[in-house]
Amino acid sequence: MIDPDTGGLRTPLFDLHTELGGRMVNFGGHALPMRYGDGTVAEHRSTRTAAGLFDVSHMGIVELHPAGTGELGDVATWLEQCAPGSIVSLAPGRMRYTLFTTAAGGVLDDLIVSNLGSHLRIVINAVRTGADLDMLRGVNGGSDDGSVRIRVRTDVALLALQGPAAAPVLARWVPAAADLAFMSTATLSIDGVDCEVSRCGYTGEDGFEIAMPSSEASHVAQLLLGSAEVAPAGLGARDTLRLEAGLPLVGHELTETTTPAEAGLGWSIPKRRRAEGGFPGADVITAQLTRSAPRQRVGVSAEGRRPIRDGAVLADASGNQIGMVTSGGFGPTVDAPVAMAYVATEHSADGTEMFAEGRKGPEPCRIAPLPFTEHRYWRPT
Template sequence: MDLHPVLKDRTVTDQDSQNKKTALYALHVELGGKMVPFAGYMLPVQYADAGIMLEHQRARESAALFDVSHMGQVRITGADRVAALEALVPADVETLAVGRTRYSFFTNETGGILDDLMITQAEDGLILVINAACKDADIAHLRANLSGDVKLEVLDSLSLLALQGPGSAAVLGQWAPEATTMPFMSTRDFVIAGIDCRVSRSGYSGEDGYEIAMESDRAVDLARALLEHDAVSASGLGARDSLRLEAGLCLYGHDIDTTTTPVEAGLTWAMQKRRRTEGGFPGAAVIQKQLADGAPRRLVGLKPEGRAPCREGTELTDDSGRVIGKITSGGFGPTVGGPVAMGYLETAFASAGTTVQAMVRGKPRPCEVVKMPFVAHSFYRG
């Protein structure tokens, strides 16, 4: 299948030794993982005994285990931590109950997105999970903007696993029965296979599932315990990318970045009403104007004609050949059974049912604008 360019098969070079290794690196190699550099880490793109198509299918039908330890985890403490974070993100953190998680993003003064992240209200502070490629910049951004009694702790002793798929709840339930009834975007502490874990019912596949944080020196033990279950198989970056694309989930640095606003990206649902009205975060005036007047472009789903995927960077034109947008993510959707893509179009062309042209090697190829997700979400909501 066609992969995102950063995930394409390649020979590991001496330069790759400069990339970091997660606590599960040796286990990936043992399991036949094809290791590639990604966001400064060596991670498996796929495993020899399966391949991306099968790994994708297993996540849709049973349970897939992903190593996402390259992600950053930090804790913010202090009496004013909520106000301090709300000055940087447009999420309503004030009403976030203990044990609940919310998706958000850091914005800049022009309303662009510096990074997207997950925020959890815990008893001992706010726990943030941030993207690996933006990790250092995010930490510097937080340190530069937190003051007074508000402190930042980088949780670099932790690893993170994602167990995704409809069989995930039954797997965790054998150790923690209460995990099976956790609603989507909730977080609890459990002992899994004798290991202390912070478990969030969330993920990046569109399927039911969990993200599990634990001390890195126990990560291999936990991974082996999960993989012993018949329903669970190891999966790599390739399947993670195809799953999130079918689910219509944005990839930072591609579908969203410092030049895209949350309104353009269709992420207004992640800005709660109080924050949309009151503002008080970077770029609020720009975002509020787009909320009121509309954005000049919108992120849309696209289904290209034929079987071959349209890649990131492909220009989109109207019937006269005028460039009206660009594809930001594209690949083959194993569950869809054909190519799927996401990209930005001028708002006048962004309605579902519109046909635009993707310029592939200089030739126009019809693409239909469709609603996302391409595959319906299966999040557990209780």
């Protein structure tokens, strides 16, 4: 259903958001809360110190099944035509971050691939769902039923429970969740609801993404929100958290004119894929990974208290443009302005002094190491 106030598609949790006082906006064609009554800073801090619950049902969820008498290995091999990650080595119950790339070496989207035993599941960005599906169907002979079976799941809701209290809270209903390692997934029952529980997230904190039937989303969300440690959180906190964690975002740090090497995502492309190629833009991408990219994604720290905003031009002391800010704002955890930008490689060393274009003239700033806050993903020792 389309929400008449925002013009966005309502998620299964729309009514709950409005009951909780969410300020609804149109984000990527979906009606989602920007913030609740206590505001973005409070939601950000709740997630860093306890737990925040986010509605991420706008994300695209796509299943890739074997066709005919095919096997899952055939699906993994097929997907490697589209993504430079190693999919064939992905074990059951494990997840992997990878990219969809373009023929020119740019980033079409970033995504998570999960091996669910009988099929692969990919979670893609809402704003790129149409483009991603067009690409996948093109590789699949123009159909959902070709070399693989493509199934778009519109009947599934997705929640993200993030923060240091996420594991103990979830363990009250499903103790096995506490044993999941980072980037692992399992089908677990939460108060009688079968859910796909994955230990991952995009805040830099430990946490989980929980997929469930849309009809059960409100029940599971209210169950989790019933814990004193859990606060509802909106898009504003989601953005400030990922910015402090130095995590790139599609449409900002990741675009079709940005390569994985420039974005600092070479770690997601293993040696085998670099050597074999076979994915879109392989020649451009592997050449940059072997030698050097013309620019680099970096952190930017302001000298003062005024945030540096998206799109601000970065210049050296002589006024020569050396880069541009792609995401900027104020980091509540670090209590300072934080930003990410692309700068020419020769100017990308930590500590390099620059000036950012501002409303009141050039603002002094410098290259800062990423992330601004330490990642706290949980891995068994």
